[in-house]
Amino acid sequence: MGGKGRAPCCDKSQVKRGPWSPSEDLRLISFIQKHGHDNWRALPKQAGLLRCGKSCRLRWINYLRPDLKRGNFTKEEEDSIIKLHEAWGNKWSKIASQFPGRTDNEIKNVWNTHLRKRLVSKNSCGDDQSKELSSITSTSSSSSSSASFQRSSGNPSEGAAVEFEHQSGHESTMANKDPNEMNYPIRRQSKRNLINIHLWKVKFQRRWYFKASDSLFDFTGAYETQISDKAEFEIPFESDCDFWNMLDGLVPFQSNHEPTLLQDDDQANQSSNLGLVESGKWLSYLESELGLEQTTKTEINDQDFLMKDATEKLVPENYCDKLPRPAEIDQGMDRYFEMWPPLPDNSVI
DNA sequence: AATCTCTCCAACCGCATGAAG
DNA sequence: TCTTCATGCGGTTGGAGAGAT
8 A cells, every 4th residue: 555545535624424324324224225235435425425435334234124134142152252263363254154144343332242251251250261262362363272062043034134023011102102102112132122112103185104224224205095094114215295394293102212203303392392291292294284184093914014124126006106295284383383383302201 | 420431332444355347 | 755535354342132140
């Protein structure tokens, strides 16, 4: 590497940094779903993201790609990591290659935060662990021992990466929810906490408007009522809908650890104010305000309705992602704001 | 209740590597 | 062969949350 050195990968002053917002995630997922990721450098611009390609790549690889295995490491996985680290040292990518669905970053983190300490602790209790300790304190690879390990049982290589489960049996932010509310939380285990997935669906003038969201996905759209209620859909890349964007500001739930659904810079303040609106009620109110007498509150088969894998493309034939916004909805939303003004910052429900 | 300290992990940074011109 | 570019890799950091004082 000589000469003037490499040019920076991007203009740092022109790109956004820090935690990703759900809407950015949506854009990245949607773009990659449709166009792949042949060129990370060009991807942010094409996807309409103010991020550098490197950041997009990391976000996808470490967090968004659908084949990631979520949840804590099993004892078997941890044992395998220890053995592999003994054999290969800090070759995190190489080690991660033996754990489908796990990332090098994840393994590096679990090593630095758990396994290293555990082994140091073990070692302090006896000399028989000195070999293990030597592998911890040295970053060089040991060529003497062949790695004997097994892939952890239940790895996701052959199955859906994201496993959804029904809410049954969980307490949740929806503890007091009205069963009639059109709000169907599902929980899945993430590495750090539980994430609620919510579905809303409202029928208006022969069209279903839907919205589904969790901290990673937030997709909206509409389809004609003559198609099956169970029709599945893809994440729309160019999802329309000022209407739904406005609803995004009315985030009706907030789990303990999750970020608000939309935290774009220009929406952060609004979200922080509105994120505590009591779950579900806004939609019931909206329905009555809109006079949707014919609105049907249909039980949704969650397993059918949710994407099990972000790469699946299950699009209703007459799916529309550019529907005009009915004036009635605009009016109803105006009245909604009057009835449910933004809450003050320090309010708690 | 307020403050401090620790833990964890997502995200960033810089370097290495390989491909292309 | 040299330079530039794109991507991969491993080390490090910043900040949120949890626990301790």
